[in-house]
Amino acid sequence: MKDFDRVYKHYDNFMKFFSLYKLKEIKKSLNLTGNEVIVDIGGGTGKLGQYLSDSCELIYILDESDKMLSKVKGSEKIIPIVGDALNTDFESNSIDVVILSDVFHHIENQIKLLNEIKRILKNDGKLLIMDFEKNHFKTKLLILFEYFLFRKLYFKTKNEMINILTKNFKVNKVIDKGYYFIIVGENRC
Numbered sequence: 001m002k003d004f005d006r007v008y009k010h011y012d013n014f015m016k017f018f019s020l021y022k023l024k025e026i027k028k029s030l031n032l033t034g035n036e037v038i039v040d041i042g043g044g045t046g047k048l049g050q051y052l053s054d055s056c057e058l059i060y061i062l063d064e065s066d067k068m069l070s071k072v073k074g075s076e077k078i079i080p081i082v083g084d085a086l087n088t089d090f091e092s093n094s095i096d097v098v099i100l101s102d103v104f105h106h107i108e109n110q111i112k113l114l115n116e117i118k119r120i121l122k123n124d125g126k127l128l129i130m131d132f133e134k135n136h137f138k139t140k141l142l143i144l145f146e147y148f149l150f151r152k153l154y155f156k157t158k159n160e161m162i163n164i165l166t167k168n169f170k171v172n173k174v175i176d177k178g179y180y181f182i183i184v185g186e187n188r189c
């Protein structure tokens with residue numbers, strides 16, 4: 001059983017109640033043209049995918065939890081895929097945008113994750129990361145809650161995240177919202 005199989009029934013209500021979805025901010029940061037193929041890695045119940053689907057060509061919602069994916073309202077533009085973020089079936093150099101929204105801190109092997117994202121992204125493809133600032137007091141509450149549920153967490157500060165990313169991506173945008181941040185990077189050959 002995958003971690004989020006245990007919480008999928010209540011996940012969306014929890015996220016809405018605590019205003020943890022950052023749909024508008026993510027969409028604004030992406031500046032989509034409408035032609036992009038997007039992979040929302042760890043896309044869960046597909047709320048972000050649904051929100052972005054009118055603004056892109058196609059969005060894959062990839063998640064290891066088939067229970068989370070069972071909540072996705074699939075269509076010809078929104079494709080749920082059960083899979084591991086570290087080892088996907090996407091072809092190399094095939095994806096315009098990869099999104100990690102509230103996902104990075106759940107992945108232990110973050111370098112392998114970034115290598116896999118780099119592999120599937122086109123040369124000028126974008127990576128957007130939204131995550132919660134490790135040292136902010138609001139995040140500490142979230143950490144307590146998630147630790148109780150999942151035990152293993154790998155939160156980073158915004159600056160730690162920028163440092164990791166700059167090894168393989170050109171960081172184009174950093175939006176600091178206090179308890180969370182959004183970083184947009186571009187694949188660098």
Ligand SMILES: C[S@@+](CC[C@H](N)C(=O)[O-])C[C@H]1O[C@@H](n2cnc3c(N)ncnc32)[C@H](O)[C@@H]1O
Binds near residue numbers: 042085103
């Ligand atoms: C906190 S949820 C975020 C869901 C959604 N992105 C959002 O913004 O609400 C983290 C998601 O990442 C998924 N996940 C964690 N590790 C994964 C992995 N190695 N491969 C694929 N999905 C993973 C979980 O199943 C879960 O649905």
